[in-house]
Amino acid sequence: MHYKIKLSRRLQIIDNMITRPYLHIWDCCCDHGFLGLTLLQRQAAETVHFVDIVPAILNQLKDDLDKYYGAEPQQSEWAVHCCDVEKLPLARVSKCPEKDNHLIIIAGVGGELTIKLVEAILSKFSHYRLEFLLCPVQHNYQVREFLISRRLGLITERLLIENKRGYEILHVALNAESPISKVGSTMWDFSREEHLLYLQKTIAHYQRIARRPQHKVSEIIKQYQKLLQSQPAC
Known part of the structure; x- marks a missing residue:
């Protein structure tokens, strides 16, 4: 008997981006654990780790895991960690x-929190075989800048528009050979209007920031505008 799960589109895409086997997958800030449960069901790793800082959420999750995955041996194991991701x-x-x-x-x-968490992990475990699947809710350019500065490379990236909001999903690794672009590369599909609108909204966002002299974002605007200008005229 399996736990019934209905994933959001964002979690579905993250799940679909995990295509290779792992020894350990860490579902951080797991909330109700829907993504981790999906990964556990399809045996995406030898051990799926559920991580959150809220004890009440993890207690309920552990009860569900015990009920659905604790009665008999499973090919994939699970563990629950009540701790800070750092x-x-x-x-x-x-x-x-x-x-x-x-x-x-x-x-x-x-x-900003994504950067802080990844930095903390890398500062301790940069000699490990680490991959990150990141989906920040804002400050994507700054996240990409940070990842480049720490010499991570790109495995794959996706752009999701959900409820009129854009989410950039980055799968990166310390040993990946493809470079990370500060404004995205393989995620764009400008035959889709929603991708074009997301790019235009991103440019407009930085143009508003540029009105304040203390923020130096002209180079960021140029990089996004170069993407826009590269599209063939209708």
Whole structure:
């Protein structure tokens, strides 16, 4: 018997972007654990870790996991961690850091917090085989700048428009060879009007910021406008 799950489009896309097997997948800020439960059901990793800082949420989640996945042996194991994402216990679960591959999912938090969390993890575990699946709710340009500065490379990226809001989803890794673009590269499909509208809204956002002299964003605007200008005229 499996737990019945209905994923949002955003979580569906994140799930679909996970196409290779992992030893450990960390569903951070997991909330009710829908994504992690989906990954557990399809055995995407040897161990799926559910991470949140709210005890009440994790207590309910653990009860559900015990009920649906604790009665008999499963091919994929699970673990629940009530801790800050900055303090993920990677060292405790890794027997061989150079070989054990970890996918760390951080979605649904702001860009500044995303940067802070990834920085904390990299500062401790940069010698591990780490991949990140990130879906910040804002400050995508700054997140990309940070990832480039820490020499992460791109595995894949997707742009999702959901409820009139754009979400840039980045799958990156320390050993990935493809460079990360500050304004996105493979995620754009300008045959889709919603992608074009998202780009135009992003440019308009930075143009509003540029009205305040203390914010130096002219170069950012130029990079997004270059994307817009590269599209063939109708």
